Amino acid sequence: MEHLKTGELAKRAGVNVETLRFYERKGLLPEPPRRASGYREYPEESVTRIRFIKRAQELGFSLDEIQELLALRVNAETPCAGVKDFTEKKILDVQRKIADLKIIERALKKLTAACPGQGSVSDGCPILENLDIEF
Amino acid sequence: MEHLKTGELAKRAGVNVETLRFYERKGLLPEPPRRASGYREYPEESVTRIRFIKRAQELGFSLDEIQELLALRVNAETPCAGVKDFTEKKILDVQRKIADLKIIERALKKLTAACPGQGSVSDGCPILENLDIEF
DNA sequence: CTTGACTCCGTACTTAGGTACGGCCTTAGA
DNA sequence: TCTAAGGCCGTACCTAAGTACGGAGTCAAG
Numbered sequence: 216m217e218h219l220k221t222g223e224l225a226k227r228a229g230v231n232v233e234t235l236r237f238y239e240r241k242g243l244l245p246e247p248p249r250r251a252s253g254y255r256e257y258p259e260e261s262v263t264r265i266r267f268i269k270r271a272q273e274l275g276f277s278l279d280e281i282q283e284l285l286a287l288r289v290n291a292e293t294p295c296a297g298v299k300d301f302t303e304k305k306i307l308d309v310q311r312k313i314a315d316l317k318i319i320e321r322a323l324k325k326l327t328a329a330c331p332g333q334g335s336v337s338d339g340c341p342i343l344e345n346l347d348i349e350f
Numbered sequence: 351m352e353h354l355k356t357g358e359l360a361k362r363a364g365v366n367v368e369t370l371r372f373y374e375r376k377g378l379l380p381e382p383p384r385r386a387s388g389y390r391e392y393p394e395e396s397v398t399r400i401r402f403i404k405r406a407q408e409l410g411f412s413l414d415e416i417q418e419l420l421a422l423r424v425n426a427e428t429p430c431a432g433v434k435d436f437t438e439k440k441i442l443d444v445q446r447k448i449a450d451l452k453i454i455e456r457a458l459k460k461l462t463a464a465c466p467g468q469g470s471v472s473d474g475c476p477i478l479e480n481l482d483i484e485f
Numbered sequence: 486c487t488t489g490a491c492t493c494c495g496t497a498c499t500t501a502g503g504t505a506c507g508g509c510c511t512t513a514g515a
Numbered sequence: 516t517c518t519a520a521g522g523c524c525g526t527a528c529c530t531a532a533g534t535a536c537g538g539a540g541t542c543a544a545g
Contacts, residue, residue, distance in 0.1 A: 222521060232522085233504055241502090252511055253523060274447055274454075275410035278502070284454075287461065302462050309455045312409055313448050319409070319419075320444045326422065327437050357491065368534055371494090376532090387541055388493055413532070 218256040228265035235265075243268060243282055275312065353391040363400035370400075378403060378417055410447065 225232045238244040244264065247255045264285075271281045284305065287298065360367040373379040379399065382390045399420075406416045419440065422433060 220522070231504065234502090236524090237503060250511095254511075255522085270450060271454075272502090273410050274451055275408050299462055302458050306455060306458045306462070309451050309458065313451045313455070315405060316409055316444050316448045316451070319406075320441060320448070323437050323441045323444065327434055327441070355492075366534065367492090369532085372533060389541075390492085407532090 217259070219259065219261065221255055221257070224257045224261055224265070227262045228269075230265060230269065238265070238268065241278060241282070243278060243285065352394070354394065354396065356390055356392070359392045359396055359400070362397045363404070365400060365404065373400070373403065376413060376417070378413060378420065 219227070221232050221235055225235055235244060239246055244261065247257045247261070249255055267285075268278075268281055271284065272278070276284070283301065287302065354362070356367050356370055360370055370379060374381055379396065382392045382396070384390055402420075403413075403416055406419065407413070411419070418436065422437065
């Protein structure tokens with residue numbers, strides 16, 4: 216199977232059909248070729264594209280930022296220096312996110328570490344009162 | 351200075367005054383004591399609380415999730431086991447985020463690594479066509 | 486003791502990111 | 516070949532997360 220219709224793509228990528236149209240309008244998903252009837256014919260790769268978008272969202276990127284990320288592999292007119300600058304900024308961005316998530320991870324681990332998993336919080340559970348997250 | 355008025359807190363935390371009222375309505379920010387006039391008097395810690403909320407958002411948590419995270423240090427009635435379960439799920443969640451961000455980081459680094467930072471993309475810039483991010 | 490900046494509150498508006506609706510058209514299978 | 520399931524489009528609607536408005540009360544510096 217080489218081509219996908221909207222419904223198939225939507226199902227495979229785990230999104231609503233309308234979301235595909237929405238992404239297309241937004242320029243996140245390139246307009247696919249159409250058959251004579253007007254039906255869209257998506258290539259297989261669209262699945263990973265969509266999934267990348269969804270995952271990047273969960274990582275705190277807005278659709279606009281995601282578009283910029285995706286543009287990196289496509290756009291052939293931007294001056295190289297600009298691309299490099301942008302990319303380096305994004306790397307810092309990502310590194311900060313990783314660092315902060317590690318702080319949160321550590322805080323959460325500290326919580327579970329001591330917890331017996333039984334009894335009720337009020338008397339004895341050592342998990343709480345220890346979630347100190349500072350940035 | 352022990353107490354903060356809404357405007358002061360807002361400025362320190364870098365958010366709009368209205369956002370504070372909004373968070374209060376949502377239960378993300380506990381209702382502070384009021385002076386006789388009705389004016390809110392926030393404790394200093396509110397600043398870190400707000401900043402935590404903002405940062406957690408940037409890391410891809412919704413306000414509802416953030417509320418759950420914050421609830422961990424406060425709520426004294428939930429059964430310990432439930433708390434532990436929730437916390438462990440969140441840890442996995444966070445670890446997945448970190449892993450995926452690292453993938454993105456690596457992809458972005460691969461881009462800059464080879465780029466001279468000059469010339470235009472179309473002829474010669476090695477950055478592009480190499481951003482292969484798969485989940 | 487006034488005046489300008491700040492606060493209160495309820496309510497309305499905005500933006501991002503989708504979802505749903507509905508009328509019409511296409512396709513594929515019995 | 517008829518027909519249900521699915522596609523097309525424009526438009527309207529929805530939720531999350533704020534932002535703005537505006538009339539009335541409060542505070543503090545001069």
